[in-house]
Amino acid sequence: MDKSGVATSIISTSEPSVWFGDNEAARKLARECNELGARLMADHPGRYGMFSTVPLPDVDGCLREIEYSQDTLKADGVCLMTSYQGKYPGDPAFAPVMNELNRRKAVVFFHPVKAECCKDLQPELASALVELGTETTRAIASLIFDGAASRYPDIRFIFSHGGGTMPYLMTRFEAFAARPDIAQRLPNGLLYEAQKLYYDTASMNSPYPWPTLLKLAPLSHILFGTDFPFFSAAAIAKGLREAGLKASDLHAIERENALELFPRLKRAGA
Numbered sequence: 001m002d003k004s005g006v007a008t009s010i011i012s013t014s015e016p017s018v019w020f021g022d023n024e025a026a027r028k029l030a031r032e033c034n035e036l037g038a039r040l041m042a043d044h045p046g047r048y049g050m051f052s053t054v055p056l057p058d059v060d061g062c063l064r065e066i067e068y069s070q071d072t073l074k075a076d077g078v079c080l081m082t083s084y085q086g087k088y089p090g091d092p093a094f095a096p097v098m099n100e101l102n103r104r105k106a107v108v109f110f111h112p113v114k115a116e117c118c119k120d121l122q123p124e125l126a127s128a129l130v131e132l133g134t135e136t137t138r139a140i141a142s143l144i145f146d147g148a149a150s151r152y153p154d155i156r157f158i159f160s161h162g163g164g165t166m167p168y169l170m171t172r173f174e175a176f177a178a179r180p181d182i183a184q185r186l187p188n189g190l191l192y193e194a195q196k197l198y199y200d201t202a203s204m205n206s207p208y209p210w211p212t213l214l215k216l217a218p219l220s221h222i223l224f225g226t227d228f229p230f231f232s233a234a235a236i237a238k239g240l241r242e243a244g245l246k247a248s249d250l251h252a253i254e255r256e257n258a259l260e261l262f263p264r265l266k267r268a269g270a
Helices: 023-043 059-072 092-103 128-145 166-177 190-196 210-216 233-242 247-261 263-267
Strands: 009-011 048-053 077-081 107-111 156-159 198-200
Touching (some): 023 048, 059 092, 128 156, 233 247, 247 263
Parallel strands (some): 009 048, 048 077, 077 107, 156 198
């Protein structure tokens, strides 16, 4: 952080998170992750925030950990994976979790996983090369087209990697959203729901994806993300500058947008 000029980082657990088939073990590991994050926040005031880890697909354990991490540890939000055992965020199985997050007006950060369906389709390629962006798109499609985005209007959803491939598939999304059975789930329309989401800049450190993302997403909904340790903050920042973004836009992405989303950091002078 010091080398890259980062004042504050919000930490989160990457894939595959903490559930490996044993609910009790997942609950313990989630608690360990969250208490470590809380210690970092306490030991280094203003330098860290945390998206808490939850043991989904264990819904009861998830609800308990949301309560503990938000009320006791004062986490800044919750980190979810894009899918669990083939179920995506709009699935009815996760409705109790979404209801609670909506009640809390929570910030929810999604990180993609390598979906079980597609891990070894092309063994000669690293599975993250294509699959993580595609998995992010599946999760966005689930939230929007299953009606979850409109049912839970008070959740602020953040998607990593610039929304995956979703910005480039909007023509197909628009055609699907026009179907009468789908349109009734989107009372405010597709574009409203897509522009309500937040997108981070992890893996966006090149000029190619930016014209499409900026055409779709409000600048105020783009947040600085790094994918550390796979990329450094300095590498992402350098890539954003080389992509030709205006200085005022860079300042918003790198700082101001996050302060609006996380007022605790603004009050702390982060």
